[in-house]
Amino acid sequence: MSLPDPSFLLIQSLNGLTYAMFLFLIASGLSLIFGVLGILNFAHGSLYMLGAYFTHQFVSLFVDAPGQFWWAAILASLTVAVIGVIIERFFLCHLYTREQLYQLLFTYALVLILSDFAKIIWGTGQFSVSRPAILNGAVPILDQYFPKYNIIIILLGPCIAFTFWFIILRTRWGRKIRAAALDREMLDSLGVNVSRLFTVVFFIGAWMAGLGGALVSPVSAIVPGMDVEIIVNAFIVVVIGGLGSFWGTFLGSLIVGQVYALGILAFPRLSLAFIYVLMALVLILRPWGLLGRRLQR
Amino acid sequence: MSKENWLLIPFVLLILLIPVSGSRFYVFLGTDILIFGLFAVSLNLLLGYTGLVSFGHATYFGIGAYTCALLMKKASIPFPLAFAGAGILGGIAALIIGFFCVRLTKVYFAMLTLAFSQIVWAIAFKWNSLTGGDTGFIGVPFPQYLDSKIRFYYFTFAVVAVSLFILRKVVNSPFGRILTTIRENPERTEFIGINVKLFQLTAFILSGIFAAIPGALFGIFNNNVFPDILFWPASAEVLIMTILGGIYSFFGPVVGAAVLLFLRMQVTSYTQYWPVILGMILALLLFFFPGGIVGFLQTRLTLLRGNR
Numbered sequence: 249m250s251l252p253d254p255s256f257l258l259i260q261s262l263n264g265l266t267y268a269m270f271l272f273l274i275a276s277g278l279s280l281i282f283g284v285l286g287i288l289n290f291a292h293g294s295l296y297m298l299g300a301y302f303t304h305q306f307v308s309l310f311v312d313a314p315g316q317f318w319w320a321a322i323l324a325s326l327t328v329a330v331i332g333v334i335i336e337r338f339f340l341c342h343l344y345t346r347e348q349l350y351q352l353l354f355t356y357a358l359v360l361i362l363s364d365f366a367k368i369i370w371g372t373g374q375f376s377v378s379r380p381a382i383l384n385g386a387v388p389i390l391d392q393y394f395p396k397y398n399i400i401i402i403l404l405g406p407c408i409a410f411t412f413w414f415i416i417l418r419t420r421w422g423r424k425i426r427a428a429a430l431d432r433e434m435l436d437s438l439g440v441n442v443s444r445l446f447t448v449v450f451f452i453g454a455w456m457a458g459l460g461g462a463l464v465s466p467v468s469a470i471v472p473g474m475d476v477e478i479i480v481n482a483f484i485v486v487v488i489g490g491l492g493s494f495w496g497t498f499l500g501s502l503i504v505g506q507v508y509a510l511g512i513l514a515f516p517r518l519s520l521a522f523i524y525v526l527m528a529l530v531l532i533l534r535p536w537g538l539l540g541r542r543l544q545r
Numbered sequence: 546m547s548k549e550n551w552l553l554i555p556f557v558l559l560i561l562l563i564p565v566s567g568s569r570f571y572v573f574l575g576t577d578i579l580i581f582g583l584f585a586v587s588l589n590l591l592l593g594y595t596g597l598v599s600f601g602h603a604t605y606f607g608i609g610a611y612t613c614a615l616l617m618k619k620a621s622i623p624f625p626l627a628f629a630g631a632g633i634l635g636g637i638a639a640l641i642i643g644f645f646c647v648r649l650t651k652v653y654f655a656m657l658t659l660a661f662s663q664i665v666w667a668i669a670f671k672w673n674s675l676t677g678g679d680t681g682f683i684g685v686p687f688p689q690y691l692d693s694k695i696r697f698y699y700f701t702f703a704v705v706a707v708s709l710f711i712l713r714k715v716v717n718s719p720f721g722r723i724l725t726t727i728r729e730n731p732e733r734t735e736f737i738g739i740n741v742k743l744f745q746l747t748a749f750i751l752s753g754i755f756a757a758i759p760g761a762l763f764g765i766f767n768n769n770v771f772p773d774i775l776f777w778p779a780s781a782e783v784l785i786m787t788i789l790g791g792i793y794s795f796f797g798p799v800v801g802a803a804v805l806l807f808l809r810m811q812v813t814s815y816t817q818y819w820p821v822i823l824g825m826i827l828a829l830l831l832f833f834f835p836g837g838i839v840g841f842l843q844t845r846l847t848l849l850r851g852n853r
Contacts, residue, residue: 288652342832348651349598353788354831356781360824368818480663480777487656521667528660532645535653 252513255390262389264509265502266398266467269405272501273460274478275485276412276494277453283429283492284449287340287351291358293479295454299328299461300470301366304375307465317380317466325458332454336447359475367472377465397466404463408456409498416494425449429492484527490540499539553796560702564695574810576698576766578803579705580759585786585798586712587755592784593792594716595748596728597647600655600780601662604642605635605753607775609760611669611676614685614770619675624688628761635757636750638665643749647742650731659777666775681771685764701762708755713795715751724748785827791837800838 278292302324303317310316335358343351379397386393416422427435428445436442460478468474481504489500504523511519530537563575584606591597609631616627642661649657669676676682691697715721726734727741735741764770773779782805790801808826813819834841 339828339832346831346835349788350831350835352598352655353784354828357824357827357831360820360827364818364821364824368821476778483656483659487660491652517671520671521664524660524663524667528645528657528664531649531653531657531660535649535657 255392257510257513258390259392259394260509260513261506262394262398262402264505264507266401266505267508268501268505269401270460270464271478271481271485271504272405272409272498273456273463275482275489275497275501276409277456277460278482279486279489279492279494279497280425280449280456281453282486284425285340285344285446286348287355288348288483289453290352290355290479291335291362292355292453292457292482293475293477294359294362295328295332295457296461296464296478297366297470297475298331298362299324299458300465300474301370301375301461302327302458303462303465304370304377304470307377315380317377320377321459321462321465324462325455328458328461329451329455332457333447333451335454336450340450341443341446359479363472363475366475372472375465375470377470379466395467401463401467408459409494413494421448481523484523486537487527488530488538490537493537493540496537496539500537557706564698569694572694572698574806576694576701578799578806579698579701580763580766581783581786581802581806582799583705583708583759584756585783585790585802586709586795587752587759588783589787589792589795589798590712590716590724590748590752590755592787593797594721594728595724595745596731597745597749598651598655598784599646599658599749599752600777600784601642601658601660602752602756602783603775603777603779604658604662604665605639605756606760606763606779606783607669607770607772608638608665609635609757610764610770610774611682612757613761614682614764615675617686617688618682618684624691628758631757631761632754635760636754638757639750639753640746643746643753647745647749659780662775662777662780666772666777669772669775676770676772679772681769682764683769685768685770687765687768691765697766701766704758704762708758709799712751712755716795720744720747785823789826789830789837791839791841791843793836794839794843797837797839804838 274292274296278289281287281289281292303320306320306323307316310319313319339354340351343354379395383395383397383400386395387399388394416425424435424440424445425448427440428442428449432442435445485500485504486497487500488503489496489498503526507523507526508519511522515522534540560575560579563571584602587605588599588602591599591602612634613624613627613631616622616630617624620627622630642658646654646657646661670679672678687697691700716724723734723739723744726739727744731741760774763774786801786805787798788801789805790799791797805823808822809819812822816822830837836844
């Protein structure tokens with residue numbers, strides 16, 4: 249076996265890093281919602297898919313407007329966040345007292361419903377959104393080229409991660425969110441409006457999913473099925489990193505991104521199974537994840 | 546004979562008489578329902594009786610289908626042996642996977658069953674030379690003496706009836722009672738000196754065997770096996786059937802399978818948007834009928850009797 253060109257490996261690894269940033273946007277919302285609400289939200293990938301479709305819709309509405317992509321991305325992600333709030337306020341909040349299985353299955357019902365709605369509205373064809381004009385083109389790295397847009401995504405990921413870390417650890421809302429994750433009844437009796445807090449958390453999570461979908465639209469095709477593809481990978485990320493752990497999710501995204509980017513070069517036939525083997529190993533050896541907090545199970 | 550057994554007689558008669566109607570459609574649907582009914586009951590041994598949410602039950606169904614098909618076609622092993630082999634391999638797979646899974650609880654248990662099922666799916670999907678990969682394993686031979694749809698229907702009925710008989714004996718035995726105790730409170734069950742993990746693992750293996758058996762039938766019934774039957778949405782579907790019927794009654798999952806398959810057959814002849822209908826059925830069920838169809842009927846019956 250001949251060794252691949254190192255510059256090619258670098259580019260491939262950077263591609264993995266780009267994918268990791270999208271995964272991180274989705275998985276951190278998933279992890280946040282699980283940490284606070286205790287719900288494993290299957291429909292998180294559907295929100296991501298809606299973010300991408302809405303971005304396509306808004307971009308085609310604002311043709312020729314300056315900065316159309318960015319406006320479309322902001323509007324699309326906020327629309328998704330509002331849909332998230334509707335889901336939480338009208339449906340999910342009635343299931344909090346039920347068994348976890350019922351909550352999980354309800355979010356699965358949402359996956360089925362939303363994916364068909366997307367098919368009814370946008371059809372089964374694929375769409376693409378063009379990159380914002382200033383980010384067109386590529387930068388030479390060693391003797392390869394890497395798209396400017398992907399560099400922005402790689403830089404944006406840690407920025408968003410840092411902002412969230414700051415909000416969760418350094419603000420009043422963040423303190424309440426962490427408290428709700430530990431003991432919602434106690435927080436409730438201390439006079440905090442926990443149900444509003446839950447809605448806010450769901451809003452943030454859904455918004456991040458929508459943003460992920462909006463930002464991914466220029467680099468990958470918008471197709472039916474993108475919801476299910478991302479949610480399975482996001483599950484793997486949060487399981488590897490640790491459900492409810494913020495930095496764990498970051499680490500998990502990096503690992504999964506690199507496994508996909510480099511694993512496909514090393515073992516093209518095994519890479520599909522490899523990622524699940526990794527997930528199973530983590531669950532067997534450290535069920536609380538690489539960076540998760542150990543809880544009594 | 547208990548009252549529940551008397552209630553079964555009209556259903557059994559109906560099932561036996563379906564082929565007499567001469568409708569190929571109902572024979573087809575009936576075979577499908579019998580197969581998935583057993584599959585759902587095998588899942589319910591974990592879900593309703595032991596309180597374990599498996600999110601990878603399609604694995605054992607798929608292993609059963611592939612084992613039986615491969616043994617018959619590639620190794621030319623006669624059907625009865627291949628059929629038994631499917632059940633045995635399903636049980637062995639459940640032993641290996643369950644060994645790791647029963648150490649975890651709740652979401653982590655579900656996640657690990659999902660991870661293992663995806664591993665098995667990825668192997669079947671990529672191992673082209675053995676399974677045919679994503680183009681599927683086409684041309685599963687029909688055993689000669691079952692070479693008509695009606696004969697196969699009766700054969701399926703016999704296998705499913707015997708399997709359900711055994712499973713019912715199991716859940717009503719002291720062993721089954723201990724499983725229910727574990728579902729209600731694993732810690733206390735541990736305190737009275739019962740090895741909870743061992744009982745859970747035994748239930749897992751039994752459940753795997755009785756999922757592989759309908760799987761083997763399914764492969765022959767369709768003449769082919771695709772890796773899709775191992776993919777996680779297949780696990781979600783059998784979970785929905787089980788809950789739709791009702792997890793707190795033995796025959797509930799069979800009812801769920803019957804209703805779901807019948808509806809799917811009807812809906813897909815009108816529209817391609819079956820998932821949205823399924824999603825809405827599921828959402829309605831979770832909000833308004835958490836006990837499933839049978840659970841709902843049971844509470845209604847008790848209310849009626851109470852009013853008299």
